[in-house]
Amino acid sequence: MEGVGKLGRKSDRDLLRNAPPVTMVFITPSGQLLHGKCGRVLKIHGSAANKMGRRELQSFCLACIEHVILPEDMFPRISLCEEAGDTLVAS
Ligand SMILES: [Zn+2]
Numbered sequence: 001m002e003g004v005g006k007l008g009r010k011s012d013r014d015l016l017r018n019a020p021p022v023t024m025v026f027i028t029p030s031g032q033l034l035h036g037k038c039g040r041v042l043k044i045h046g047s048a049a050n051k052m053g054r055r056e057l058q059s060f061c062l063a064c065i066e067h068v069i070l071p072e073d074m075f076p077r078i079s080l081c082e083e084a085g086d087t088l089v090a091s
Pocket of ligand 1: 035037038039040061062063064065066
């Protein structure tokens with residue numbers, strides 16, 4: 001159905017395509033999520049629906065003592081980084 005569903009409308013897809021890259025997290029080639037602030041591996045707690053019904057990945061950074069929420073719509077915009085132990089390496 002035209003215009004219904006998340007990212008179903010053309011304007012939503014255009015917004016996603018033109019959105020800036022995500023810098024709060026990075027992903028390694030092996031699939032680990034790293035905190036953009038400190039470069040440490042995020043501990044994943046699971047996923048939940050937010051108030052609007054969209055899924056979010058709940059994670060925590062043990063180094064920053066910070067809760068990091070990642071809306072699933074953000075995933076295609078997460079940049080790949082190089083892997084070096086459990087920290088972020090700028091490429
Ligand atoms: Zn951190």
